[in-house]
Amino acid sequence: MAEVTVGGLRFHVQRLGPEAGVPVVFLHGLIMDNLSSWFFTAAPKVAAHQPVVLYDLRGHGKSERPATGYGVQDMVEDLCGILDESLPADQRVELVGNSFGGLLALAFALARPERVRGLCLVDGQVHDEAFGPEMEASLGLEGRERDEMIARSFKDWLGRHSERKRNRLARNASELVHGTSLVRDIAHSVPPSAGELERVSCPVLALYGERSDVRERGENLAARLPNAQLEIIEGCTHSLLWEQTAQLEQRVLAWVGRESGEEG
Template sequence: MPVISLPNVRLHVQELNPEGAETLIMVHGMFSNLAVYYFNIAPMLAKHFRVVLFDMKGHGMSEKVQTGYDLTSMTNDLRDLMDALGIEKAHLAGYSYGGLVALKMATRFPERVGKLAIIEGPDPSEQETLTIIDTYSKEFLIHYIENFADTTRLLAGKRQLEKNHRMYEFLFNETSIRSDMEGEKAFFNDPAVAAIEHETLLIYGEESNCVPSGRTLASRISNATLVLAPGDHNVPVQQPEVIGKELERFFEPSPLPVG
C-alpha cells in the first residue's frame, strides 16, 4: 500500500484482509518497523480481521521527521490514519513503546478503541526503558535479516543493516525522540490510565525486565488480564505463534447477529 499523507506526516501502511468486518491496528515499537508483525503474527489475525500495520514516523518507509515522538503526537498520527482509512473504531495491539501509544489512544479517544492488547509495554519512569527498547530492537533487526531476507540474503542483510544503522543515527542524533520519551515518565501514574475501561490483555515475556511494568498495569486497569509467555522483551519475535494465538483468542470476532 502507498505512503499515506496525513496532516502532519506521511506514513507507510500495509493492510491484510481489507474486507474484514472488524479492524485490528497493530503498532510496532521504537527503532523497529511493521515487519515485527508482518511475517508471522499479522497473517494469523488476518484470518479474522482487517489488519492494518504502519511504520511510525521516522521508522521504516515512513517520513523522517525531527520532532513529535511523544505519546500525544503519536496518537494524533494514529487518529489521523484511522480517519484517512475510514476506520471509525478498531481494536489495538501495541508492542513496547507502541503499547504505550495504544494505551494513550484508549485514554484520549476511548470511543475509537475496541479491545486493547499491550505487549511488553515498558514503564517510562524506569531508567532502563530506552536502553531495553534500543537493545531488543537491534536483536529484532538481526532476526529479520536471518529469517526474512530474500534469496540474496547476505547482500540484502548488509543493505538492511546499513539502512537501519542510518535510522538509528537519525533517531538518536537528529530527533527529539529521547527527550520525548523521557517526558512520558509519569504516564503510568496518569489517572486516565487507571480509568481505562476497555477489555485489556497484557502480554509480557516471563524473562523480561518489563514484567514489573505489566504487573503495574494489571493492578491499575480494572478490566486487564496479565499473561506471561516464554521469552524476554523481544517475545513477539521469539514466540510469534504463541503471541499470535494469544491475540487470536483475545480478539475473537463478535458473533454475527441471528436473523
Template structure:
C-alpha cells in the same frame, strides 16, 4: 504500498482485508503498531497481520513517524505526537469502527495513549512486552535514549553487534540515522504521561510478557489496577516476544480477540471485572 497524508506527515500504510465474508456485520478492525527505532510495519507483515486477516479481521499496519517509509520530520516525537498521528490516520481513512490496537514495545505505549485520549476509538489494547506511559516509563525512556554515550539503548546495540559481528547491522544503522536526524531522544522522555492509577484506560487490556524481561514484573500490577485485564507471561523468554515466539503469540492474541470481539464490554465498563493472570 500506500501513503496517506495526515496533517503535515505522509504515513506509509499497509492493509490486509478479512478473509471471507463477515459472519455478523462488518469485520473488526485490528491496528498493529510497531516498536521504536529498529522496527517498522514489516515486523507484522509476515507474522501477526496474516494471522488476524485469516480469522476474519481487517488489519491496518503503518510506519511510525520517522520510521520506515513514513516521513521523518526533524522534531515532534513526544508520545502525544505519535498518538495524534494514529488518531489522524484513522480519521483520514474514514474509519469509525472502534479498533483493537496491538502495540509491540513502544507501540504498546501508543496504544495505551490512544485509549486514554480517545476511549471512543479503542475497543481494546493488546500490549506485547510494553508498559503504560506513566512517570516511571518516561524515566526509563530517558535512561535508554539519553546520557553518556547515547544512553542504554545505544550501549545495548553496540554490545549486541560486538557479540556477533555477522549480524545484520542495517536496522541499527537506520536507528542511528533517526537519532541523528531528529529530536526523538530528547522528546520522548518529555512526553505527557498518564496517571499511575491508569484511570483513563477503560477498555479491556491483554498484556503479554517474556518471563526473563524486566517488564514482566508489572503483570500482576496491571491485572490488579485495570478492570478488564489479562496478563500472560511466557516462560524462558526475554523482550523479543514477537520475533522469537511469533506463532505462540499470534495464537494467544487471536484467541483473546475472538473471545472479546462480540462482548458488549462498553455497557459494563464502570463495573470492572477482576483481572486475571
C-alpha cells in the same frame, strides 16, 4: 505501498484482509522496528478473518522522518489521523502493540476511548515516572557509547537479519536517535496518572515474557487497569514476539476475534 498524509506528514500504511469485521491495528516498537515485525508474523493470520491496518510510526520505516514532534501525544494524534483516513469515523478498533507500540496503544485508549474496542499489549513498555529518565539516560548517550547502547538494546531484533540489513537498520536507528528530537520528546511526555489508568474501561490483554526486563512494571500496570487480563509467557524475554511467534499469533488471533465468532 500506500501513503496517508496526516498533519502534513507522509505515513506508510498497509491494509490487509476483508472490509467487514472489527478492524485490528498493529503498532510496532521504537528505533529499530517498523511495520514488518507484524507484517511477517501475526498480521496475515488475523487478516484472514478481520480487516488489518499496519503503519510505520513517524520517523520509522518508510514513513516521513521530521526533525521534531515525537512526543507520545504527537504519536497519538498520528494514529487518530491514520484511522480517520483509513476507516469510518465511528468504527471501533482493536489495538495490538509490541513494546513501545503497547505504550502508544494505551495512550490512544486514554485519549480516544470511543474508538477502542480492546487492547493487546505485547510486552508493552510502561509509561511510568521512570520511563522517560531511563530512556533519556540510555539513548541520550553520546558517540560510541550511544551506538553501543543501541546495538545492545536491539541485539535480539538485529539477530534475525543479514549483516547487510543489520547495518542498514543500525544506521537508520542512529540517524533517528542522533538527528531528531525523539529521545527528548518521549522522555518529556507526561505519563498517565493512576486515576487515568483506572478509567480505562476496555478489555486489555497484557502479555509479558517471564524473563522480560519490563515484566514487573507490566504486572503493576495490569493491576491498575480495571478490565485487564495478565498472562506471563514462560521462558521469554522482552522479545517474546520472536521467541514464541506461533503461540503469540494464536493468542492474538483469539483475542481480537473474541465475542464475534472470528477466532480461527
